[in-house]
Amino acid sequence: MVNQSSMDAIFKALADPTRRSIIERVSSGPLSVEVLSPYYQMSAPALSKHLRVLEEAKLIKRRKESRNVIVSLEPHSLKVLQAWVQKYTKFWNTNFDALDKLLSKK
Template sequence: MNTPDPLSATLSALADPTRRAILARLARGEATVNELAAPFDISLPAVSRHLKVLEQAGLISRGREAQWRPCRLEAAPLEAVAGWVERYRRFWDGSFDRMDDYIAQLTKGDPDGDRH
């Protein structure tokens, strides 16, 4: 079985709203599996499966403190997604700037923007 590239693994993990909610909670600080499961109406094993996907994507890590295994958010994969999206934001910003210039040319000399 082929392992997806890191960006694909991150985007796949982020595709699920439960996993995004877990990451939002972890953005506030470490939490146990039970703490992460509390707001959801799903089983503890289901939450554990979500955590496994997040961990495999590198979005979370699990520590070990005696019997407690806190989960924590890992920022690096999110930074990679942000960098990937940034390239496209610059593209769209440039497209909108060109569209603004084009509209300005169309309406040049007509303060109401009406074309005759």
């Protein structure tokens, strides 16, 4: 469970600013590709490819609704990611109060 290649897929998917931005936008609720599209200065196929990468990493789901495609967040992989990160952060979390404050400002 939670094998190497799926961790690869999750990290790779999130290593692109466009894809992180999509996650950001979709995190408040499902959005159609049509609504999503104008935010990105790239062709429709380029955006579609980004969505595929996110989908294969199980970070989003796509479902067709008449002519449109609705993109929704798939929380599972973010949970997996959180678990990975937590493994390395939980032990010394308390030692970084200054940084915590800094990060919470943004």
